Amino acid sequence: MDRTIAISEFPELMKFGDTGPFELSITKREEEKDLFVYNIHLKADEKSSPTPITLRWKLPSKHVNGVWKPGGLHDKRLQYDWELEHVKSRISVNAPVVSVFGHDDRNVITFACSDAINLLEMNALLREEDQHLYCHLALFTERHPEIFEYSAELRIDVREQSFHQSLKDCSLWWESFDASKPAPVPALAKLPLYSTWYNFHQDLDEEILLEECRIAKEMGYDLIILDDGWQTMDTNRGYDYTGDWQPDRFPDMAGFVEKVHETGMKIGIWFSVPFCGKKSRAYQKFKGKFLTENHRWAPVFDPRYPEVREHLIGLYTHAVKHWKLDALKLDFIDDFQVYPETVLTSEDGRDYANVNEGVDRLLSDAIKALTEIRPDIAIEFRQQYIGPVMRKFGNMFRAFDCPIDPVSNRIRITDVKLLCGESAVHSDMLIWHPEEEVEVAALQLLNAFFGVPQMSVHLRNTSEEYLQMIRHYTSFWKQHADLIMDGNFIPHNPLGNYPLLEVEKGGHRIIGVYDEMLVSLGDARIIDLLNAKSSENLAVRYEGPESIFLLRSWDCKGHLQLSEELNLGKGLFELSVPAAGRLRLEKVQ
Numbered sequence: 001m002d003r004t005i006a007i008s009e010f011p012e013l014m015k016f017g018d019t020g021p022f023e024l025s026i027t028k029r030e031e032e033k034d035l036f037v038y039n040i041h042l043k044a045d046e047k048s049s050p051t052p053i054t055l056r057w058k059l060p061s062k063h064v065n066g067v068w069k070p071g072g073l074h075d076k077r078l079q080y081d082w083e084l085e086h087v088k089s090r091i092s093v094n095a096p097v098v099s100v101f102g103h104d105d106r107n108v109i110t111f112a113c114s115d116a117i118n119l120l121e122m123n124a125l126l127r128e129e130d131q132h133l134y135c136h137l138a139l140f141t142e143r144h145p146e147i148f149e150y151s152a153e154l155r156i157d158v159r160e161q162s163f164h165q166s167l168k169d170c171s172l173w174w175e176s177f178d179a180s181k182p183a184p185v186p187a188l189a190k191l192p193l194y195s196t197w198y199n200f201h202q203d204l205d206e207e208i209l210l211e212e213c214r215i216a217k218e219m220g221y222d223l224i225i226l227d228d229g230w231q232t233m234d235t236n237r238g239y240d241y242t243g244d245w246q247p248d249r250f251p252d253m254a255g256f257v258e259k260v261h262e263t264g265m266k267i268g269i270w271f272s273v274p275f276c277g278k279k280s281r282a283y284q285k286f287k288g289k290f291l292t293e294n295h296r297w298a299p300v301f302d303p304r305y306p307e308v309r310e311h312l313i314g315l316y317t318h319a320v321k322h323w324k325l326d327a328l329k330l331d332f333i334d335d336f337q338v339y340p341e342t343v344l345t346s347e348d349g350r351d352y353a354n355v356n357e358g359v360d361r362l363l364s365d366a367i368k369a370l371t372e373i374r375p376d377i378a379i380e381f382r383q384q385y386i387g388p389v390m391r392k393f394g395n396m397f398r399a400f401d402c403p404i405d406p407v408s409n410r411i412r413i414t415d416v417k418l419l420c421g422e423s424a425v426h427s428d429m430l431i432w433h434p435e436e437e438v439e440v441a442a443l444q445l446l447n448a449f450f451g452v453p454q455m456s457v458h459l460r461n462t463s464e465e466y467l468q469m470i471r472h473y474t475s476f477w478k479q480h481a482d483l484i485m486d487g488n489f490i491p492h493n494p495l496g497n498y499p500l501l502e503v504e505k506g507g508h509r510i511i512g513v514y515d516e517m518l519v520s521l522g523d524a525r526i527i528d529l530l531n532a533k534s535s536e537n538l539a540v541r542y543e544g545p546e547s548i549f550l551l552r553s554w555d556c557k558g559h560l561q562l563s564e565e566l567n568l569g570k571g572l573f574e575l576s577v578p579a580a581g582r583l584r585l586e587k588v589q
Helices: 163-175 206-219 253-262 281-285 306-323 355-373 406-417 438-447 464-479 481-486
Strands: 014-016 023-032 035-048 053-060 066-068 087-089 097-101 107-113 120-127 132-139 147-157 193-195 223-226 266-272 290-292 327-331 378-382 396-398 424-430 452-455 488-492 500-505 508-513 518-520 526-531 537-542 547-554 560-568 571-576 582-587
Touching: 035 053, 087 097, 097 120, 097 163, 107 120, 107 132, 107 163, 132 147, 147 163, 163 488, 193 206, 206 223, 206 253, 206 464, 223 327, 253 266, 253 306, 266 306, 306 327, 306 355, 406 424, 406 438, 438 464, 452 464, 464 481, 481 500, 481 508, 526 537
Parallel strands: 193 223, 193 452, 223 266, 266 327, 327 378, 378 396, 396 424, 424 452, 508 526, 518 537
Antiparallel strands: 014 053, 023 035, 035 147, 053 132, 066 097, 087 120, 097 107, 107 147, 120 132, 488 500, 500 508, 526 582, 537 571, 547 560, 547 582
């Protein structure tokens, strides 16, 4: 960023970049106090490829603590104007939003774009020379097909409220556009599931999986996702055989699905949507109809060809219709992108020039066809394809892969949940070393508690104390699923990796405590405290009226440790609770 150029202070925006044949207009309206929407419109007399255009503005960096971005994980610190790592958003990557928060988690500025399909770049950067934040939205930063016209809205929120409320409001704003109206969420999407990935990878065995299903169902898990490996006998974790999707390892897939259903479990299977391996028959059939053949894993289908879309959708509808599947896990959507060799024209059989619009058409047609077969089908997408347009197609959004990393799982779940409205947000699959202490293994579940848990442990080889722990916390989660999924979710201290998470609804509050800190209890009728730590105490502050509570605590295996009445008045208290255990305070008078 050229420091010699003066940038206007918010709410004025400045344009940078040559618009070429396009005439650019920007109009501003104030939706309410401190909430602004800018209409951005480009129009040309002749069809042309737009070149990069950047809108910039600045504001004083007062009371600024950090910057929240989709996919930011541990890095929510301030960036500086000499750093170049910006948020990149398109239909299948992230979401077009940045939120700057203060030392009390209050919103400083949250800005978002309505265009969640095309590639955008955004950031809020500190300039040391004048101690201002310099914000920007950059359009057309990748090669773009020729167009006559372009429209988008930029929404800027500087209201005095929590940053997470600003993000929630932004998500609701996206939902108001036809291009990003979310799909309904079936009940199955909100139920704990069992995944085969971390425990089996591609080495799948029908009889072993049926045994796992029987145990998983008893543990409280209602859906199994058959991950990579069902379609090939190859166990090299590669993608050479993707594209055909014949059940080589499960030759009677319909029969296997029926056996899974007999255990009481539902079943879904995994597809890596874009990949067409060079050892597949599909590779020969669709030669020349790839976005690239130079991907490190496999050639990438070009969804702008109607016959490519027909092929992919036919695979999924056949699987759901003939195998009686309940769910699909559609993976690697983010690998649909513009590659150096991708031609951006609608010719030679392509009915779209824009790759992102081709992805939108593929997924729109796929979901329409699938829900005609099964209206309540569950569709899982993985972070980073969690943006507002993806919510039209998926109803389960999973945290990105972070095996045996409970902190990253907690952060990822929270970050996804802040943008996903009523869509179901799932944890990454839970797994631990088989000789891990049960209390440490329990931290995996507790860190994933505010998402739908996904389990990927060899249950048939798991000792009874681990099964007790899994059963205890899964049962507790299911008892309170409505509160967890639909309650008022409040994340604290994003810069500190969310050491405190809470959800409240109807006088019942659940608080997850992930670090040594003082916890404010509020004045709910029932308060559940999850001690997601290795220490055996919780420091709490009570500010409600003096009341008598029934206090009960359990260890991580569900064994009751304490039951007594406790008189609480305003003040600070230390409560004893087992490591990785939980404590309930229930007001009796």
